[in-house]
Amino acid sequence: MRAFATALLLAAVAWPASAAHVGVDASERTVAITAGFTGAELVVFGTAAEAQGSTPEQAGVIVVIRGPEQPTVVRRKERNFGVWANHGGVAFPEAPAFVWVAASEAFAKRPLTEVLSKYDIGQDFLAAAPAVDGAPELADFQAALVRRKQAAGLYSAEFGRVEFLGQHLFRTRVLFPANVPVGSYRIEVFEIRGDRVVNATASALHVRKAGLEAAIFRFAHDFPILHGLVAILAALMAGWLAGAVARRT
Template structure:
């Protein structure tokens, strides 16, 4: 793996340096792995992004997970019992989000670019499904959504660093926790000068279940009724077996 990365960086640096001025590609980047396999006992994974740039500028990387609808609920104590009293659903919400940068985001890209490209948690397109909801209420639930995601490690709480070597080569490491959802993640790399994007590149990262755990997961979701019956049968059989062993030992 390390040899592949070093070879890529060497070739990228050489190509950028040898290309004619008008034909130069300002940014070349890749991932150490394009597939993260979730197997039994998966505890998370680190993905290394590396690349090379030509000329002066700053680098920003965003990693966005598959988008889903997320419902945030507010609880209150009613008659001594906690109950859901209000809920807001946000459509097309990133299941995972992380951002890395060579400098503080406000020093790297203009506010307009950060907003359009969803650079920074505060710029994520988190819109309530109900367009009629009160803006103040939407803001409160939006903050709750981000807080919940950060609490379980699915939204990075801070901007991750990008290491730059020799003013040309760069790398950053993105951690995917054990509770990441499966699907295709989008890794976007931006090369910026004077607050404006000079070049951008996107590459997919696939997170997929593999092995017997994946087979069980697919069976459970595709045949929920049969899976439930099978689970009950296994539980009953295990109980009978334990009782039989107990009688024999006794």
């Protein structure tokens, strides 16, 4: 916590009010997933050169955390002869597995649909382009992907809050759920004035397994066949022990 407070102070000194850029950092650059991981809270902070100096109706800041990008297929189920089965689908080759969005007070009364769409900001625009352009009912598949991710807690259902601590320094808190995917993430900050982005920046963030979880994860990926054999032997041993206990009782 002391290190975080120091970082906030350094940010305020290093990024003067006259700086014509936006800066961003986080209380931690790596989220470690260990045994019993139940989620993690991260503080994202930075400076905006112009946003807080303008009227709330004209300017604001949006913070986006997203990643890792991975191929995702959304299929539609239809009932044929009383049986539900997959029927048609759309592949999204670079859909982010996790999306979280926060905005300053300026956007509470002034949604910027055109700006959000133009710069891919917000959960409605982050599903990525499908593998086959012009697929029929594409919007339905995109909406289904967003709903599925929101139900899993991986896409934010509504904007979080970006709080200004002065004229230029801001911060926001993001909660990573227990099922957050491992991989590389991006922290993106957009400073918006009127209907356009006037400043933007991005920073890297990583979610990694640590401790015994990391050792098992690396073993499974480096030696998949051996890992499978060990898993089978462990299952057989567990079954044998259960049978032995049952026979004794």
